[in-house]
Structure formats: structure tokens, C-alpha cells
Amino acid sequence: xxxxxxxxxxxxxxxxxxxxxxxxxxxxxxxxxxxxxxxxxxxxxxxxxxxxxxxxxxxxxxxxxxxxxxxxxxxxxxxxxxxxxxxxxxxxxxxxxxxxxxxxxxxxxxxxxxxxxxxxxxxxxxxxxxxxxxxxxxxxxxxxxxxxxxxxxxxxxxxxxxxxxxxxxxxxxxxxxxxxxxxxxxxxxxxxxxxxxxxxxxxxxxxxxxxxxxxxxxxxxxxxxxxxxxxxxxxxxxxxxxxxxxxxxxxxxx
Amino acid sequence: xxxxxxxxxxxxxxxxxxxxxxxxxxxxxxxxxxxxxxxxxxxxxxxxxxxxxxxxxxxxxxxxxxxxxxxxxxxxxxxxxxxxxxxxxxxxxxxxxxxxxxxxxxxxxxxxxxxxxxxxxxxxxxxxxxxxxxxxxxxxxxxxxxxxxxxxxxxxxxxxxxxxxxxxxxxxxxxxxxxxxxxxxxxxxxxxxxxxxxxxxxxxxxxxxxxxxxxxxxxxxxxxxxxxxxxxxxxxxxxxxxxxxxxxxxxxxxxxxxxxxxxxxxxxxx
Amino acid sequence: xxxxxxxxxxxxxxxxxxxxxxxxxxxxxxxxxxxxxxxxxxxxxxxxxxxxxxxxxxxxxxxxxxxxxxxxxxxxxxxxxxxxxxxxxxxxxxxxxxxxxxxxxxxxxxxxxxxxxxxxxxxxxxxxxxxxxxxxxxxxxxxxxxxxxxxxxxxxxxxxxxxxxxxxxxxxxxxxxxxxxxxxxxxxxxxxxxxxxxxxxxxxxxxxxxxxxxxxxxxxxxxxxxxxxxxxxxxxxxxxxxxxxxxxxxxxxxxxxxxxxxxxxxxxxxxxxxxxxxxxxxxxxxxxxxxxxxxxxxxxxxxxxxxxxxxxxxxxxxxxxxxxxxxxxxxxxxxxxxxxxxxxxxxxxx
Numbered sequence: 001x002x003x004x005x006x007x008x009x010x011x012x013x014x015x016x017x018x019x020x021x022x023x024x025x026x027x028x029x030x031x032x033x034x035x036x037x038x039x040x041x042x043x044x045x046x047x048x049x050x051x052x053x054x055x056x057x058x059x060x061x062x063x064x065x066x067x068x069x070x071x072x073x074x075x076x077x078x079x080x081x082x083x084x085x086x087x088x089x090x091x092x093x094x095x096x097x098x099x100x101x102x103x104x105x106x107x108x109x110x111x112x113x114x115x116x117x118x119x120x121x122x123x124x125x126x127x128x129x130x131x132x133x134x135x136x137x138x139x140x141x142x143x144x145x146x147x148x149x150x151x152x153x154x155x156x157x158x159x160x161x162x163x164x165x166x167x168x169x170x171x172x173x174x175x176x177x178x179x180x181x182x183x184x185x186x187x188x189x190x191x192x193x194x195x196x197x198x199x200x201x202x203x204x205x206x207x208x209x210x211x212x213x214x215x216x217x218x219x220x221x222x223x224x225x226x227x228x229x230x231x232x233x234x235x236x237x238x239x240x241x242x243x244x245x246x247x248x249x250x251x252x253x254x
Numbered sequence: 255x256x257x258x259x260x261x262x263x264x265x266x267x268x269x270x271x272x273x274x275x276x277x278x279x280x281x282x283x284x285x286x287x288x289x290x291x292x293x294x295x296x297x298x299x300x301x302x303x304x305x306x307x308x309x310x311x312x313x314x315x316x317x318x319x320x321x322x323x324x325x326x327x328x329x330x331x332x333x334x335x336x337x338x339x340x341x342x343x344x345x346x347x348x349x350x351x352x353x354x355x356x357x358x359x360x361x362x363x364x365x366x367x368x369x370x371x372x373x374x375x376x377x378x379x380x381x382x383x384x385x386x387x388x389x390x391x392x393x394x395x396x397x398x399x400x401x402x403x404x405x406x407x408x409x410x411x412x413x414x415x416x417x418x419x420x421x422x423x424x425x426x427x428x429x430x431x432x433x434x435x436x437x438x439x440x441x442x443x444x445x446x447x448x449x450x451x452x453x454x455x456x457x458x459x460x461x462x463x464x465x466x467x468x469x470x471x472x473x474x475x476x477x478x479x480x481x482x483x484x485x486x487x488x489x490x491x492x493x494x495x496x497x498x499x500x501x502x503x504x505x506x507x508x509x510x511x512x513x514x515x516x517x518x519x520x521x522x523x524x
Numbered sequence: 525x526x527x528x529x530x531x532x533x534x535x536x537x538x539x540x541x542x543x544x545x546x547x548x549x550x551x552x553x554x555x556x557x558x559x560x561x562x563x564x565x566x567x568x569x570x571x572x573x574x575x576x577x578x579x580x581x582x583x584x585x586x587x588x589x590x591x592x593x594x595x596x597x598x599x600x601x602x603x604x605x606x607x608x609x610x611x612x613x614x615x616x617x618x619x620x621x622x623x624x625x626x627x628x629x630x631x632x633x634x635x636x637x638x639x640x641x642x643x644x645x646x647x648x649x650x651x652x653x654x655x656x657x658x659x660x661x662x663x664x665x666x667x668x669x670x671x672x673x674x675x676x677x678x679x680x681x682x683x684x685x686x687x688x689x690x691x692x693x694x695x696x697x698x699x700x701x702x703x704x705x706x707x708x709x710x711x712x713x714x715x716x717x718x719x720x721x722x723x724x725x726x727x728x729x730x731x732x733x734x735x736x737x738x739x740x741x742x743x744x745x746x747x748x749x750x751x752x753x754x755x756x757x758x759x760x761x762x763x764x765x766x767x768x769x770x771x772x773x774x775x776x777x778x779x780x781x782x783x784x785x786x787x788x789x790x791x792x793x794x795x796x797x798x799x800x801x802x803x804x805x806x807x808x809x810x811x812x813x814x815x816x817x818x819x820x821x822x823x824x825x826x827x828x829x830x831x832x833x834x835x836x837x838x839x840x841x842x843x844x845x846x847x848x849x850x851x852x853x854x855x856x857x858x859x860x861x862x863x864x865x866x867x868x869x870x871x872x873x874x
Contacts, residue, residue: 050423073425080420089467090291091476092416100413104424109406136471152420265800267827383796384823386830496796 002064003028003160003191004049009058011041011048018044020215022058026208028159031183031192033206035199035243040213042195043081046164049193050078062160073104077153079163082145088138094148095120095133101152123155127181142169150181161185163194179205199243209243255497262496271382271502274390275488277397278449281442283462283484284404287476288435290463291415293345297334297436298459300349301443302452304330304356309377309447310363319377320392323444330356331440332433380451382492382502393445400438407431412473454503458484461510468514468521483513558725559607563618564591565844566704567611567638567717569856574718574735578728582607587850590819591843595620605630608724611717614639617701636720638713644699645771702841706772707747710856711740742857750777750864757873759811762839763802765825766817769841779871784824794824806832813870815839819846837866 002025009022019041026032034042047053049060051067060067063075098120103110124130129147132140140148146166153161161182167175183205186192196202203209209225211218217234218225225231226244235243262268282298289295308326312319330352338348364374385393404411413421414428422428439459446455462484470476491506558579562568568583575581582603585594596604604610605628612618614637625635703709718736722729754777762774762781774781784794784802806814806828814829816822818840829836840859867873 047419052419052422071425073423076423078420078423080417090416091467091470091473092412093472096412096473097416100409100416100420100424103409103413103426106409110409112409134472262796262800265796265803266831267799268796271796381823383794383799384827386826492796496800499795499797501794502796 001028002026002061003030004193005059005061006045006049007059007061009045009048009060010056011044011053012056013044017056018214019048019212022212022216024210024216024219026191026193028191029186029189030208031186031206032194032208032210033202034193034195034210034212035197035202036212036217038197042197042212043164045212046162046193046195049162050076074156075159076104077101077156077158077161079146079149079153079161079166081164082142082149082169090138092137093133094124094129094135094137094140097137097148098123098133098152098155101155105156120151120155123151126154127151128177143171143174146170147174147178150178154181154185158190160191160193163192165195165197167196167198175201203243258497259493262493267383267385268492268496270385270387270390271492272489274385274393275382275449275492275506276485277393278442278446279458279462279484279488280481281397281400281404281438282446282455282458283466283480284401284477285435285439285442286459286461286463286484287466287480288411288415289439290460290467295460295463296346296349296456297331297439298443299456300334300353300356301327301331301440302447302455303353305444305447306374306377306452307356307359307363310360310374313374314363320389320444320448323447324441327440327444328437331436335433335436377447378452380447380449380454380503382449382506385449389448393449396441396445400441403434403438407434408477411435450503450506454507457507457510461487461507461514465510465514465517468517469524479517483510483517487513558609558721560609560611561604561607562611564613564704564842566710566842566856567613567713570714570717570739571609571611571721573739574714574721574732576731576735578725578731579609579721585844587844588819588846589844591617596624601627604628605633607633609634609636609720611636611638611720613701614642614644614703616644616699634720634724636716638716639703640712640716642703642709642712644701644703645775646699700771702769702843703772704856705770705841706776707743707750708776709772711743714740714743746857746860746864753864753868753873754779754871757868757871759809759871761809761811762867762871763806763811763814763828763834764816764839765814765822765828765836766820769817769843770839784828799824799827802828803831806834812872813837813866815866815870817841819844835870837870839863839866 005025007023009019010017011019022045034045036042044053048055049062049067051060051070062070063072065072095117099112099116102112102116102119106112121130121133124133127147127150129144129151132144132148137145137148146169150163150166153163163182167178170178182192182194192206194202194206203222207221209218209220209222210216211225211231218228218231220228222244226240232240286295286298289297305323305327308323308330309319311326312322315322334345334348334352337343337351338345343351360374410421410426410431413424413426414431418428421431443455446458450458462480465483466476466479470479487506487509491509492502494500494509495502495505556578558575560571560575560579560581561584562571562581563584565583565585568581571579572581584596584600584604585591601624604624607630610633612621612635615622617639621635704713714736718732721732725732750773760779762770762779764770764781764783766783767785768774768781768783770781773779782802782805784798805811811832811834813835814825814832815837816825816839818838822836825836828834840863842856842859845854845859
């Protein structure tokens with residue numbers, strides 16, 4: 001089943017085209033890495049998929065429904081980029097923030113029950129951050145906050161997980177743990193779309209690659225990417241090898 | 255002293271001040287917390303200035319100023335939102351713009367209409383002691399509406415306040431919510447103007463919120479502290495002003511400030 | 525901070541921006557007529573009576589505008605500069621006149637200070653509020669006793685009275701500008717105006733002076749009516765829900781007044797204790813009326829009325845009149861007659 005279909009998607013910011021003619025799709029169970037240089041429109045693509053930015057042309061379908069009419073938001077978990085300046089001194093605990101991830105499953109009036117609290121606890125345990133539950137969100141380190149946001153995205157048991165640069169503030173061991181969680185999620189049948197500029201390690205986890213630079217440079221499986229002569233021409237052999245980890249043979253094993 | 259407080263409670267005008275004042279303060283504290291956290295706190299001040307203009311219009315039309323003000327200030331609040339979204343003007347600039355227009359309208363109408371400028375100015379300070387029974391009933395009803403809206407949408411508002419885009423991905427109609435929040439603010443401001451006046455209304459919106467933010471570690475506590483401090487400042491303000499023969503509105507602001515100072519120190523020490 | 529700035533801007537705008545023209549008493553601007561500008565309504569009223577068909581009298585205050593906050597606009601100053609006569613109440617009512625004089629270029633303009641030769645009282649306050657502290661209930665009763673004593677006009681400067689006035693002098697220092705609300709003063713002011721007219725237009729001097737004399741007779745009649753009526757009242761204390769302009773009148777007829785306001789401006793909030801005391805006082809004394817001033821919504825008076833069941837009665841200070849009143853052709857005399865009626869009702873005079 002197609003989880004996400006983007007067709008000929010274009011996004012304009014003021015008059016400049018940020019994205020042009022982006023077409024790709026993912027099916028359930030997929031693990032898609034979106035990579036590209038800074039300013040290539042990765043974040044814009046994610047925001048456009050979620051209908052946070054309007055598309056100038058083209059369409060996005062989520063679970064078969066056009067994204068502007070889509071309303072089954074509980075099927076999607078979203079981990080936005082962590083910016084440091086956000087909401088300094090905001091009076092909320094990790095528990096309260098994670099619980100908001102459950103609101104997409106609720107109809108008016110969105111009340112949280114005792115059972116919801118248990119769900120939150122379980123998710124926090126899953127990510128091994130239950131000790132953070134009573135901490136103020138504002139007092140966490142960037143890495144802790146990214147894990148909290150992952151918990152918030154996972155707590156509603158979504159089918160599609162969209163992550164925007166979720167590993168930026170994580171140290172390497174945390175990062176591996178983080179990816180393990182995502183892999184476990186996709187093994188259970190969940191779809192993962194992850195945006196990262198960390199093209200060096202994405203190949204170890206993602207099965208499919210979307211290389212973006214304002215338009216789609218490459219979309220396909222990692223194997224195809226690494227064997228593609230077109231990509232060798234585009235990146236040069238060295239860079240292609242770095243992405244493919246051919247010196248480790250990582251991506252090709254999967 | 256206790257006896258004197260009981261004496262004070264005998265008077266209907268004190269009872270009215272306590273009831274209407276506490277309810278409006280309670281509304282203000284809830285709304286204020288969301289507004290302060292969304293960096294939109296000055297909208298109260300801006301809408302109070304708009305209300306100044308609409309009250310001028312009400313006086314000119316010889317109708318009760320509140321009836322004219324409620325719909326017009328609501329429209330103005332939506333207009334502020336629209337400007338700040340569409341016209342690439344920041345929220346504070348949009349507020350300043352609409353507020354200035356409101357005041358200009360008031361001045362213009364006062365000048366055209368002649369002869370009600372003193373009445374118009376009495377709204378600058380309001381008078382919590384001179385609330386009529388009708389105003390109390392109106393305040394109670396509208397306050398209950400606003401309170402109900404806030405309680406029903408508490409989680410939605412919380413999500414939006416923390417992160418608006420994320421709230422949209424949760425399926426929350428953020429634009430509708432924000433409009434609702436500003437409309438509630440508009441209602442509360444118009445009611446509050448009669449009670450504490452244009453000048454003090456933003457203190458009712460801002461003080462309880464910043465007081466709560468000094469000590470609260472979670473949102474639930476923040477709401478409770480804001481609500482408690484707002485009601486306490488009105489109740490203590492009325493009684494202290496009665497006991498020591500001080501102007502009530504100003505006393506309320508001082509009590510709010512005192513509570514804020516205490517909270518600040520607590521926040522530093524613990 | 526922001527709102528404070530806004531307030532300042534608003535006030536200054538309102539004070540300076542008055543849109544339009546002073547009201548014309550007569551429309552036909554004959555070249556022979558004396559052009560007269562008067563600041564307050566009583567002066568305007570008297571000038572139009574004395575000048576009659578021989579003058580165009582303009583009221584400087586736009587209708588309904590609060591007199592104490594008024595300052596002339598550039599346009600007003602031009603109008604004054606073009607006039608033959610400019611009549612104002614006195615320095616304490618129109619402090620801006622002093623600055624105005626320097627900017628006038630019309631040498632032939634005659635400026636009339638109608639307060640000349642009138643003894644000012646210290647600013648009238650409701651004595652007893654604020655500074656006296658706990659003894660306030662007592663002070664209200666003291667005042668009633670004092671009022672009774674002062675009923676005889678000869679007692680006007682009783683020792684007690686002086687003490688209170690002295691006390692007030694320390695706190696406020698200002699003079700009570702509302703001289704026109706006492707008939708003796710009013711007669712003096714009418715005479716000033718008539719004399720000014722005569723000097724400007726000596727040919728008609730006799731006419732002006734005889735009109736003034738005739739009018740003063742009417743004032744004397746009304747004064748007598750006040751004296752007789754107010755001598756037999758059940759209550760000697762006015763409860764007043766605004767800023768009290770009737771200090772001269774009250775002093776003349778031995779009335780006392782109390783008001784919830786502590787300061788001078790009716791915009792400022794009265795304190796709850798003061799309101800409570802007034803309620804108690806009115807209940808104890810069986811007072812069935814509370815007076816309020818013109819031009820301002822009597823919110824505090826309404827509260828007192830609701831609590832005590834007392835009736836609200838307008839006591840018109842005649843500073844200025846509204847458009848409607850102007851259209852109804854009210855005059856100083858009619859305003860004062862109505863005031864007497866309401867005083868009779870409110871104080872329960874026989």
C-alpha cells in the first residue's frame with residue numbers, strides 16, 4: 001500500500017522556486033532517507049507533505065488521500081527540527097509534552113485519561129527516558145529534547161513517522177540507539193521518512209534514498225544509488241562511496 | 255480587621271465588585287497565560303485601545319457602549335490576526351496599528367460628537383466599585399462562556415501554544431483556535447474595561463501569567479497559580495483598598511505586583 | 525508604558541483638536557455689532573442678554589465639552605484676536621488666558637476678567653475625606669452641626685470653619701473657580717460685563733447698564749427664593765456624586781456637602797470605604813436624594829442610589845451646556861431655577 005505519494009510537487013517561497021517537480025512515493029514498511037545539501041529544500045518538502053506549506057503545483061497524497069483533505073492525523077508521527085531558541089521558560093514537563101502526541105487520536109473535547117498516562121509512561125520507557133518525565137522541557141539538553149520529541153511522535157502509535165533532522169543534537173552512541181528505535185518501528189510495519197544532512201551514516205539504516213537539491217537528483221534504493229553511473233558522474237566517485245559506505249560495505253548488505 | 259471585612263461584605267457594591275472582578279480576573283489569567291506564552295500579550299492592551307474607540311461610537315449613537323463594543327472589538331481582534339498573518343507585519347506592529355486606529359477613532363468621534371469626552375475618559379480608568387447589576391450579570395454570563403471554551407479546549411490550546419506547527423499535524427485547527435482565543439480576549443477586554451478601565455486591563459492579563467511562570471514547572475501548576483493569583487489580587491485588592499481607604503484599581507495592580515515579586519523570589523530561591 | 529504614552533497622546537489630541545466653530549448666539553454678522561467671545565456658558569448668557577441685538581456673542585467652549593480640561597485651539601485664538609471683547613471667568617478657571625494675552629495682536633481687543641473684585645474661596649472639597657483618618661463618621665456629623673451654625677450668613681467665618689479651611693489650604697492651596705454659582709458674585713460679573721460693553725460702545729452705554737440692572741433684579745429675586753426655600757430644609761448636607769462646584773452657594777446658604785471623591789477629578793476612582801461611609805451616612809440621616817453633576821455619567825452616584833434607594837438629582841454647575849440644552853434655549857436663570865427645584869426636593873425643604 002502506498003503510504004505517501006508526491007507528484008510533480010513544486011513549492012515557491014515568495015517568487016523563488018524552492019522545490020521543482022518532486023515526484024516520489026513510499027509504501028508501508030519503507031525506510032526512506034531524504035538527504036541533500038543545506039538549503040536543498042528538505043525541510044520544505046516535509047512541511048509541504050504535512051500541508052504546513054502550500055504547494056505551488058503538484059499534489060501530495062497521504063494514505064491515498066490528498067493532504068489538504070487528509071484528517072487521520074493519528075496515523076502520522078512527526079518529529080520537527082529542534083531549534084534552540086524555542087519557547088524559553090515554557091512551563092511544561094516532558095510528560096505533558098509527550099501526552100500532546102495523543103491528541104491526534106482524540107475528538108472534541110480532547111481529554112486525556114488515566115490510560116493515556118500509562119501509554120505515555122510506556123513510550124518513555126521504550127525510549128529509556130522515563131527519568132525525564134517530570135523534568136521541565138525547557139531545561140533539557142538538545143539531545144534529550146530530540147528523544148522526547150520522538151516519544152511524542154511515537155506515543156500515538158502512528159503508521160508513518162516523519163522526522164526532520166532528528167539526530168542533529170545527538171552524540172554518536174545516542175544516535176545509533178535512536179536509529180535502532182526507528183528500525184524496530186519499521187520492522188513492525190511502520191514507514192519511516194527521515195530528513196538528514198548526515199549523508200554519511202544514513203546509508204546504514206535507510207533502504208531507500210531520496211537525494212534532493214531543489215529537485216530530485218536521485219530516488220531509489222541504496223543499491224541502485226551506489227551502482228548508478230549517473231550518480232558517479234554527479235557526485236564523483238569518492239563522494240558516492242562515502243554515502244554508500246562501500247569502504248564498509250554497510251548499505252549493500254541490507 | 256476581620257470585623258471590618260465582614261462589614262465591607264454587607265454592601266452590595268462590594269459584593270458586585272468581588273463577583274464581577276474575580277470572574278473577569280479569572281478569565282484574564284487563563285487567556286493571559288496563553289497570550290504571554292505566545293508572545294501576544296500586548297493584544298489586550300491593543301484591544302483596550304480599540305474599545306476606547308468603539309465606546310466613543312457607542313456614546314455617539316446613544317446606545318449602551320458595551321453592546322457596540324463587543325462585536326466591534328471582536329472584529330478588530332480578528333483583524334489584528336489577519337494583518338499579522340497576511341500582510342507580513344509582526345504581531346506587535348499589527349497590534350500597534352489597530353490600537354492607534356482605535357484611539358484615533360475615539361478621538362475623532364469625541365470631536366465630531368462633542369460633549370461626551372469626559373464620559374469617554376471615565377472608561378480609561380473604569381470603576382470596579384460602580385458596576386451595575388446588569389453589568390454583573392453580563393460579566394458572569396460571558397465569563398462562564400469564556401471559561402467553558404477555555405476548559406473544553408485546554409489541551410488544544412496547550413498544544414498550539416507550545417508548538418503551533420506540531421499542533422496542526424495533530425489535526426488541531428490552529429487558525430480557528432487562535433481566532434477563538436483572540437475573540438475570547440476581545441470579550442474579556444470589553445468587560446474588563448468597564449471594571450478596571452483601559453489602563454489596567456493588560457495588567458490583569460499579564461500579571462497572573464508572569465507570576466505563574468516564575469514558579470511553575472508544569473502547565474497544570476501554571477494554570478492553577480495564574481488563576482489563584484488573579485482572584486487573590488482582586489479579592490485582596492478590594493479588601494485592602496477598603497481597609498486602608500485606597501483607590502481600588504491601583505490597589506489590585508499593587509497586590510498583583512506583590513504576588514509577582516513573591517513568586518519571583520520563590521523561583522530564584524527554590 | 526505604552527498605554528501611558530497613548531493616554532498622553534489621547535488627552536492632548538482631545539484637548540487641542542476641537543473640530544469646528546464656537547456657537548453663534550445670533551447668526552447675522554452686521555458690521556456695527558460688537559464681536560464678543562465668552563469662555564463659559566454663564567458669561568455667554570449674560571453677554572448676549574446685555575449686548576442683545578447690538579452684539580454677536582460666541583461661546584468659546586464647544587457644547588458639552590468639559591470646561592476644566594479645555595484649552596483654546598489656534599482657531600479659537602484667531603477668533604479671540606478678531607473680537608472686540610473677550611470675557612473670561614478668572615485666572616483660576618482659565619489659567620491659559622495668561623499665556624494667551626501675549627499672543628494677541630489686536631490692540632483694540634478689550635479683555636474682561638469677570639472675577640475682578642470677587643473674593644475667592646479656597647478650593648471646595650468634601651471636608652473630612654482622606655486625611656482625617658478614623659474620625660470620619662464624626663466629621664460628617666460635625667459638619668452638620670457646623671452647617672446649622674453657619675446657617676446665619678454672619679457666621680460664615682466661624683472659628684470652626686476657618687480651621688477647616690486652613691486645613692485645606694495646606695493640602696490643596698487652589699482657589700475655587702466656580703464663582704458664578706453664587707448670586708452676589710454673579711451680579712458683580714454681570715456689572716463687569718455691562719461696563720465693558722459700555723466702554724466699547726459708549727453710545728449705547730445706558731442701554732447696556734439698564735439691561736444689566738434689570739437682569740440683576742431677576743438675580744435678586746432668585747436669590748431671595750433660594751434664601752427662603754433653603755432656610756427650611758430637613759437636611760443641611762448635600763450628598764454629591766461628582767466634583768463639587770457649589771462651594772460658594774453652599775457657603776452662602778449654610779449647606780454642607782459630602783462627596784465620595786477624594787481628589788479633584790471625577791475620573792479618579794473613589795475608595796470603597798468612602799462609598800461605604802456615604803451609604804451609612806445616607807441611611808442614618810434618612811437622606812432620599814443624591815446629587816450629580818452635569819456632563820458626566822453619574823456612575824458613583826448610581827451606586828449610592830442603588831444601595832440606599834435614594835433618588836438621583838442633577839445639580840447643574842452651568843460651566844457649559846450640551847447641544848440639546850442649547851437647542852432648548854436654557855439660560856443661567858433657568859438652570860439655577862431648576863437647581864433650586866431639585867435642591868428643594870432633595871433636601872426636603874418646605
